[in-house]
Amino acid sequence: MKKMLSGNEAIARGAYEAGVSFASAYPGTPSTEVLETIAREYPRVYAEWSPNEKVALEVAAGASYAGVRSIAVMKHVGVNVAADPLMTLPYTLIRGGLVLVSADDPELFSSQNEQDNRHYARFAKIPMLEPATSQEAKDFMVEAIRMSEQFETPVLLRTTTRISHSMGIVELGDVADQRTPSVERHPAEWVMLPANARVRHPLIEDRIRALRDYSNTSALNRVEMADTSLGIISSGVAYQYAREAFPKASFLKLGMPYPLPDELIRDFAAKVDELWIVEELDGFMEEQIRAMGIACHGKDGLPLCGELNPDIVRQAITGEAVHSPVQHALPGRPPSMCPGCPHRGLLWALKKNKCFIAGDIGCYTLGFLPPLDAIDTTLCMGAGINHAHGMSKVFGPGKEKIAAVIGDSTFFHSGITGLANLAYNRGAAVIVILDNRTTAMTGSQNHPGTGITIRGEQTTSLDLEQLVRALGITWVRTIDPYDVKKTRKDINEAVASEGPAVIISKAPCVLLKSRTVSGRRxxxxxxxxxxxxxxxxxxxxxxxxxxxxxxxxxxxxxxxxxxxxxxxxxxxxxx
Amino acid sequence: MNVLMTGVGGQGIILASDMLSEVMMRYGYDVKKSEIHGMAQRGGSVMSHVRFSEQVASPLIPLKGCDILLSFEELETARYVPYLKDDAQVIINRFRLAPPSVISGARQYPDIIPFIQERTQRIHLVDGSSIAEEMGNPRGVNIILLGTLSTLLEPDEALWIDCINTMLKEKIRPMNIEGFKKGRQVQIH
The missing domain is CATH 3.30.70.20 (Alpha-Beta Plaits)
Known part of the structure; x- marks a missing residue:
């Protein structure tokens, strides 16, 4: 049966076909739809929104240790949060297949950076698969689970926005049985204290060599010989761009770009006159291929920044400039906070009260745009509280008005430790938790504060005010951000308290049914x-x-x- | 064949491009579709690339590669002029949504037709939003415009209706089929 599926939907289907039992994620563009699809379409797979990516990877590892197949899904910067478990997981014994899905965002459509997560495969010494179509997204997930069990290693499945969010035709496959969980004890392989980890490390080195051999013979890497005057090594969506730009060239299309198939590459390079490595972002493959002593082109012509497309690839390789038509200077249309968004009044009030506003990751980051101009920093999830604490410590109490804003979902993700620090180290910043009862920016996902799971079941709901008090903050007030005059007074009182203060700005996202605005114009x-x-x-x-x-x-x-x-x-x- | 759909987040462009893709897949073509979700959606400029032929490689339409531009908002048509082939067909929904700089009074909403005429004369203005309002379903503009677009494409009406029936919930089918047919009646040839 054929279906139009996005890359993310295809990954979800692949997990289902592969017999995956357990799937965890923290929402993040462009990865979010993988777990949403699993939750909606495949009830036999347990699915959960974890509060952050480190938790998501660790719970998936727990499921794997119990013997079932599991996946953890996140955006590229989410892997940074999960990097701690990721670096040691490969030392441990993988029972049920374990796949980490990383969705990268070249061109920064919805991200704070455009880091290239292929480096994580090399860094953690684990194999990586990279699909170039929706069909491959599904098939490679099945293959990744199989490879994970064969080599007892976590596997990285890396996509980019143009794979995750593009749709293509997928031929569905058979569905494998799930594995039955069982308790086993493998202390030498699971207790990573120095004596055990020291023994495990050489196994990782042996394994990556074995995987290199596998990469040389695997059907994941495909030679397409045609005109040998130009040879192109590529993977992922970059392969599609190069194929469109040079339909007659010879290709080595890599579905497994780590470890690189060295023999296959040497053989291919010897058969073509001019060799180009076409890849988005870093010269990840190119640097390794050059280190093999193979002459090639790549980042000497192709950009390191942003997405590629067929025009860019053609221009780099042929040297012919693309004559793009004149574009008139039109009024821009940047994204903006929705009409009725509860963040707007709150940010306006902070700005009006002359606060420095350390920001965070979420819809409220859009408060950076004019005319609000109300966000002064944005770095990564949870950083705002810590920026504000660091700054306010430098000035001392009562000197400057230093505030931070953080959404509820972001607070549960990585704001709690920062707030514990603020209380413990007697900071003086004013922290505003923008509690809109959802993870809004990624399309309204539930989180530990909403009282509802990914599948809509009732669950415990974390009480923000109690939590904040338990962390040691004594000045806590829950406010209604639509009452801007009262909000300004509350902010002033919080500043005057000269100690750590937390304002919980509570109003549901205006896109939720539970919104409190009238709806009347x-x-x-x-x-x-x-x-x-x-x-x-x-x-x-x-x-x-x-x-x-x-x-x-x-x-x-x-x-x-x-x-x-x-x-x-x-x-x-x-x- | 390369169809570009453009407009503003929230106008139903993603569903419309999903339907076009489904129809073309069932018609027998290889199909790829690409668009951006997430942050760009919040009231921002949105475009969806739909490509169909015997075999499609890149999911993105190249500059000067678009055969048909279906635009849900006037200004958003002009933004994607560099994608138009010479003599591309351009269907423009008569609807203006002021961007922030126009709202604040800093800039004027431009007359976009001359910009498009620099590339093609095959411009069709369609009152999709007014038809949707008259039908009492302002959010149904996407299906009306899809109806108009369908008259430029090979598949017959029955295949489109069949896809609407499989892709939409039963409750909203009749209204959408009516909108689709209204869109098909718009004369653009």
């Missing part, structure tokens, strides 16, 4: 409007400014923040 009384632009300052897409007056368009959901700020009282009432 407000309007501007044109005669009363003085054109002062106070309402424009909050950057709501529902407020337009024409002929020196403000107007409210059909996107308004009636949150009322603009009405609160309107000096002349021109905004009001539902239409």
């Amino acid at each position: 407000l309007s501007v009384e044109t005669e009363t409007c003085t054109g002062c632009k106070a309402c424009i300052g909050i950057g709501c897409p529902a407020i337009e400014f024409k002929d020196e007056k403000a107007y409210i368009n059909g996107m308004c959901v009636g949150c009322g923040v603009c009405a609160d700020l309107c000096g002349p009282g021109a905004i009001g009432g539902a239409e």
Whole structure:
């Protein structure tokens, strides 16, 4: 049977076909749909949103130790969070197949960097598969589980945005049985204290050599000989771009780019006149191929930054410039916080109170854009609280107004330890937890605070205020961010407390059914409007400014923040 | 054949491009589709590439490679002019959504038609949003525009309707089939 599937849906299908029993993830673009698909389509696979990627990988490893097949799924920067277990897991005995899916984001469509996670395969000394189509995304997942069990190693399945979020035709396969869990004890292989780990390390080195032999003979790596004047070694979506740009060239298409098939590469290189290594981001394969003493081109012509496409590949290899048509300077349309978003009023209030605002990862990062200009730092998940603590410590209490904002899901991901530190080390920053009851930016996933699992079952709901108090914060207040005047007073009181203070800004995401806004559109009384632009300052897409007056368009959901700020009282009432 | 769909996050472009892909797969073509989800979706500019032929390699349409541009919003049509082939067909939904710089009064909403005419004269303005409003289903603009697009493509109406029936929940099928047929009636030839 054939189906149109995205790369992520195909990975989920592959996990199902491979007999995977256990799947964990923390949502992150472009990886999120893998677990969503498993939760929706394949009920026999246990699925969970873990609070962060380290937890996701460790629980998946636990399932593998119990003998069943498991996967952990995350975006590229999520693997950084999971890097601690990842580096030692290969030392341990893998029972049930264990696959780590890393979805990288060249071009930074929705990320803070464009790191190349292929390095993690080499760093952790584990094999890596890289699909170039949805069909391969499914097939390679099945192969990755098989390889994991054959070589008793975790396997990295690496995709990029253009594989994860592109759709293609997939021929579905047979579904394997799941494995039955059993308790076994392997202390020498599972207790990684120095005496045991020292014994395990040489096994990893032997294994990666064995995997190199496997890579040389595996059907995952495919030679497509044609015109030998140009030979291209490529993998993933870059292979598709190169194929489109040079349909007549010879290709060595690598489905297993680590460990590289050295003999296959030497053989291919000897048969072609000019050799190009076409890969997105770093010269990961190229550097290894050059180290083998093989002359080739790659990053001497291809960019290190951003996505590739057929035009870029053609231009690099032929040297012919692409004549792109003139693009007119059009008004941009960056993403923005939704009309009625509870973050807007809160960020406006912090800014108005002259706070330095250390930010974090989530929808509220968009508060960086004008006219709000309300985010002063964004580094990685959970960093904002720590930035604020570090800064406020330097100044001492009462000198500067240092605040941090962090979403509820991000707080559970990696904000709790930072807040414990703030309390323990007697910091003075004001921390605002933007509790919108969901993981909004990635499309509304549940988390430990929502009381609902990935499959919609009821579960325990973490009480933020109790948690914050338990960490040692004494000044804690839950507020309604739609009441901006009260919010400003609360912020001032938090600053004046001169100790660590936490404001929980509680209002459901406006895209949730549980939202508290009326949904009724407000309007501007044109005669009363003085054109002062106070309402424009909050950057709501529902407020337009024409002929020196403000107007409210059909996107308004009636949150009322603009009405609160309107000096002349021109905004009001539902239409 | 390369079809580019453009507009603003929330206009139903992803579902429309999913349906086009499904129809073309069932018609017998190899199909690839690519778009961006996540952060770019929040009120930002959205585009979806749909490619179908005997065999498709890259999921991305190259510059000057687009045969048909189906645009859900006027300004978003102009943004993707570099993708148009000479003489590409361009279907534009008559609908304007002011971007932030226009909302704040810093910039004017541009007249985009001259920009498109630099590349092609085959421009079709469609009142998709008005038809959707009249039908009492403003969110149904995607299926109406898909109906109009379908008149430029090979598969017959029955295959499209069949795909709507398999891809949508029963409750919303009649309204979507009606919208699709209304879109097909729009004369663009």
